[in-house]
Amino acid sequence: MQFVKPDINVDFVGKRKAAAIFSLVLILVGLISLMVKGGPNYGIDFAGGTLVQVKFEDKASAGDIKDALEELDLGGVVVQQFGDEANEFLIRAQNTSGELKGISQGISGALEKSYGDGKVEMRRTEMVGPQVGKDLRAKGMMALVYAMIGILIYITMRFEFRFAVGAIIALVHDVLITLGVFSLFGKEIDLPIIAAFLAIIGYSLNDTIIVYDRIRENMGKHGREGFTAVVNRSINETLSRTILTSGTTMLVVLALFVLGGGVIHNFAFALLVGVVVGTYSSIFVASPLLIFWEERRSQKAETTAA
Structure with a gap:
């Protein structure tokens, strides 16, 4: 052909x-x-840090999510929309101290405190040390x-x-x-x-x-x-x-x-x-x-x- x-x-x-x-x-x-x-x-693979993918039942914004996480000691935090859905976000934090499960629970608790119990789904959590x-x-x-x-x-x-x-x-x-x-x-x-x-x-x-x-x-x-x-x-x-x-x-x-x-x-x-x-x-x-x-x-x- x-x-x-x-x-x-x-x-x-x-x-x-x-x-x-x-x-x-x-x-x-x-x-x-x-x-x-x-x-x-x-990305997280090369820069190190913690990455969390979350999905909200209701509409959310990157600025509001960042404000909800201020009480946690996560260092520099970047929040961006992920995928095609408006209520799904990636949260990237510089801090890698502590256990992965503890960080995940801390972020989940802070977000549920602002958005309500059961309104936040933790879809993925990754952690890579700087070295x-x-x-x-x-x-x-x-x-x-x-x-x-x-x-x-x-x-x-x-x-x-x-x-x-x-x-x-x-x-x-x-x-x-x-x-x-x-x-x-x-x-x-x-x-x-x-x-x-x-x-x-x-x-x-x-x-x-x-x-x-x-x-x-x-x-x-x-x-x-x-x-x-x-x-x-x-x-x-x-x-x-x-x-x-x-x-x-x-x-x-x-x-x-x-x-x-x-x-x-x-x-x-x-x-x-x-x-x-x-x-x-x-x-x-x-x-x-x-x-x-x-x-x-x-x-x-x-x-x-x-």
């Missing part, structure tokens, strides 16, 4: 400079947002680094080192833009989001490998056309597959995002951004980087010969 004509010839590589500027702008906007906000908005959160954050980062190193070695063995460098830069590009989007929208970074980043890396890499494999194949068949023409031909030849794969993946991720509920909302959002950016990078980042590498190598060879 094909959505594009087999003989299509879109000049993708001719737009590589505009694409590079567009990517740099997106990355810079994300990095500026991170600097302004003092870094990523870490554990710090360790989880470090391990999450190392997971991403190890994945990148493994990919670099694998692609170098299967293709060439220049292919591996292009793929790694494209993957870093995808993660940075997704991280920037999370910062812009004020979304939290926790363990499920690290899993989403790893999934984005795998998805983007798969798309890039398909294009790279076609480039290697066409270098033997159409090498006389020049490397730039071969890269552009390869992107066009794999375009139908790229559209099909990305389209079907987007449908599934979109369903998760819309219907999955609050618990996996951020995870699905990360995948949604990652699929779009990963598809873009396999065409406009990973492949054009090979052309840049080839041009630099040719210039060095000409300089040496002169």
